[in-house]
Amino acid sequence: MITDTSKEKTIDVPTPVNSLRAGFELIPSVKVMINIGAGFDIPTGTFIEGSRGEYILNGGLGSLTGVVGIGNNFKTTMLWYMMLMAMSRMYGSHGNMYDTEINIHEWHVLQFIMAIKDFEGEDIISNGRLDITDKTLYLGGAYWDKLKEYLMNKIKARKTHLVKTPFFNRDRKGNLEILRPTFSLVDSLSEFVTEDVVKMQNDNTLGESGANTVSMRQGLQKNRFLQEIPALAGGAYNYTLFSAHIGETINMDPYSPPAKKLQYLQKMKIKGVPEKFTFLMNNCWWAHDAKPLVNKDKVPKYPRDGDDSIVGETDLNLVRMLQLRSKSGKTGVYLEVIVSQSDGVLPTLTEFHYLDSMDRFGFEGNLQNYSMTLLPDVKLSRTTVRGKIDSNPKLCRAINITSELCQLYEHHRNRYADVLCSPKELYDDLKAMGYDWDVLFNTRGYWVVDDMHPLPFLSTMDLLRMRKGLYTPYWLKK
Numbered sequence: 101m102i103t104d105t106s107k108e109k110t111i112d113v114p115t116p117v118n119s120l121r122a123g124f125e126l127i128p129s130v131k132v133m134i135n136i137g138a139g140f141d142i143p144t145g146t147f148i149e150g151s152r153g154e155y156i157l158n159g160g161l162g163s164l165t166g167v168v169g170i171g172n173n174f175k176t177t178m179l180w181y182m183m184l185m186a187m188s189r190m191y192g193s194h195g196n197m198y199d200t201e202i203n204i205h206e207w208h209v210l211q212f213i214m215a216i217k218d219f220e221g222e223d224i225i226s227n228g229r230l231d232i233t234d235k236t237l238y239l240g241g242a243y244w245d246k247l248k249e250y251l252m253n254k255i256k257a258r259k260t261h262l263v264k265t266p267f268f269n270r271d272r273k274g275n276l277e278i279l280r281p282t283f284s285l286v287d288s289l290s291e292f293v294t295e296d297v298v299k300m301q302n303d304n305t306l307g308e309s310g311a312n313t314v315s316m317r318q319g320l321q322k323n324r325f326l327q328e329i330p331a332l333a334g335g336a337y338n339y340t341l342f343s344a345h346i347g348e349t350i351n352m353d354p355y356s357p358p359a360k361k362l363q364y365l366q367k368m369k370i371k372g373v374p375e376k377f378t379f380l381m382n383n384c385w386w387a388h389d390a391k392p393l394v395n396k397d398k399v400p401k402y403p404r405d406g407d408d409s410i411v412g413e414t415d416l417n418l419v420r421m422l423q424l425r426s427k428s429g430k431t432g433v434y435l436e437v438i439v440s441q442s443d444g445v446l447p448t449l450t451e452f453h454y455l456d457s458m459d460r461f462g463f464e465g466n467l468q469n470y471s472m473t474l475l476p477d478v479k480l481s482r483t484t485v486r487g488k489i490d491s492n493p494k495l496c497r498a499i500n501i502t503s504e505l506c507q508l509y510e511h512h513r514n515r516y517a518d519v520l521c522s523p524k525e526l527y528d529d530l531k532a533m534g535y536d537w538d539v540l541f542n543t544r545g546y547w548v549v550d551d552m553h554p555l556p557f558l559s560t561m562d563l564l565r566m567r568k569g570l571y572t573p574y575w576l577k578k
Contacts, residue, residue, distance in 0.1 A: 279337040
């Protein structure tokens with residue numbers, strides 16, 4: 101019942117009745133994203149209450165992800181990291197990679213795999229969890245036909261592949277079930293070519309008019325591919341990643357109107373992909389401005405050990421990632437990601453570098469010798485932090501929590517203002533409440549399927565709510 105104050109009378113509002121519902125089947129209440137760390141989760145996600153009162157960060161890797169850039173800016177390395185990190189946390193998952201540029205070396209991929217701690221040394225290539233193929237074996241049409249058959253079979257066998265997530269289902273009486281996540285990577289869509297286009301090229305020499313429509317024909321096939329993939333990949337929970345090339349726009353017709361572009365991609369164009377690529381991606385990142393990460397004396401800023409302190413060593417690189425489009429977070433967000441040419445993305449060192457760049461958020465001490473506020477007994481310096489990250493899980497957890505807390509201030513200060521606090525307040529107040537930080541560090545901040553992990557779950561938001569007396573971890577004995 102509503103009171104109309106302008107005429108001082110009461111208006112009866114009809115109560116909705118189920119007989120008026122159209123009866124459509126409803127989508128899942130959560131579009132599940134997979135946590136991948138390295139600063140990607142907070143800007144793309146939001147915290148959602150789980151089935152046991154915990155707060156889960158639903159962010160990171162979405163259903164469709166694009167990474168674009170010019171050559172030598174580590175866009176392929178970024179995609180490998182995203183897919184492999186997600187696979188390492190989704191037990192029993194499988195992945196496949198389609199190399200259209202025919203330049204992937206399996207030994208290098210294996211190095212990336214072994215550098216991800218969550219795999220615990222598992223060789224997912226040898227045991228069949230990861231398939232790598234290229235267009236010497238499958239041209240674009242054959243690849244899509246095989247992938248489509250795989251996805252349709254996975255959907256048909258739905259009951260076989262169901263797993264439980266920690267999220268609530270729609271009626272909030274149980275856990276949301278999804279198909280076990282799988283993964284596909286196409287590197288790159290710019291060089292994706294189908295059989296009919298190859299035939300046109302073979303049937304016509306350079307300069308012959310019969311080849312004039314090659315680009316148009318290939319554009320139509322890629323457009324069809326991008327039209328079909330969202331529904332199939334989304335329905336099958338097959339997280340699909342693409343790379344694409346980028347370059348300057350050259351307008352050959354001075355009288356043509358300017359093409360509409362992504363807000364943050366002026367004077368540049370994503371090459372060899374249809375316009376649909378720019379608006380179908382859940383997240384589309386631009387990898388650019390890659391440069392060696394060295395100190396003033398030209399040695400690596402974060403050496404692994406004394407042998408790494410060599411002038412001119414360029415294994416470590418800093419890559420700027422700009423969010424061109426996001427359907428789950430803010431557009432225009434910048435991340436700086438540390439990449440090792442041998443080991444791939446270094447997530448914890450990336451988070452540490454982010455804190456250092458944010459006025460040393462969560463650090464205590466001087467510029468040469470310091471510690472994390474959450475872990476004051478572990479002394480750090482620029483030249484020792486990388487080695488200690490490799491050997492100290494508590495340090496990794498302290499850096500991860502502090503980094504997410506800093507990102508919450510940067511991206512969601514108003515949204516979570518009622519629980520946000522400084523690292524010092526978080527550390528001191530939880531300690532005063534009787535919590536043991538050694539126990540709190542022996543946790544994970546990312547969600548998994550079917551509770552298949554030896555470490556209990558504890559998100560950064562859980563810690564903030566614990567400080568306010570709003571939550572007690574479901575796994576913690578009183």
